[in-house]
Amino acid sequence: MKRVNLLVIILLAGILSAWAQKSEIDLSKSQVLWTGKKIGGSHNGKIQIQSGTFELKNGEIVSGNVVIDMNSITNDDLKDAGYNKQLVDHLKSDDFFGVNNYPTATFKINSAGKFNSDKAVVTGLLTIKGKTEKASFVVTRKERVYTTQLKVDRSKFGVRYGSKSFFNDLGDKVIDDIFTLDIKLVLK
DSSP states (O other): OEEEEEEEHHHHHHHHHOOOOOOOEEEOEEEEEEEEEETEEEEEEEEEEEEEEEEETTTEEEEEEEEGGGGOOOSSOOOOOHHHHHHHHHHHHHHOOTTTOOOOEEEEEEEOOOOOOOEEEEEEEEEETTEEEEEEEEEEEEEEEEEEEEEEEGGTTTTTTTTTTOOOGGGGGOEEEEEEEEEEBBBB
């Protein structure tokens, strides 16, 4: 009888480990840093993750979803409080991310390659300002920490202010269409 119970336990453990397991993102340890460039300089700051989960199967990413709180955007490089607030308010305005109408941005993982030397390609759908585009990038894994650098073309999401993709008379007021997100997600 003990052999049968042990066999059942081993069999169940094998079956359970083959199923995908959902893991929540630890919001207190995860971070998103942004950098935007313009002629003659750049700005950078942070954006908070509102929620997120990964589904893992045998240590591989099966699916996932990350929600970013666009209202939480901050600036780290402007030390003058007035200029800092002015930039953050402008980023939240309809000129940029329109956070009153689009308070969140999302990334939904559709597929991921197998990890090789702790790196895998992740593909999914990025939604900003209600517009969705396919995105693929390399993720690095170290235990329960997943990092990546994502380069986003804002013009694809209707973020037009200062964009040479929409305006040809900006001169030295051009803001680069590509902004960078350095992302660290820590699973609970």
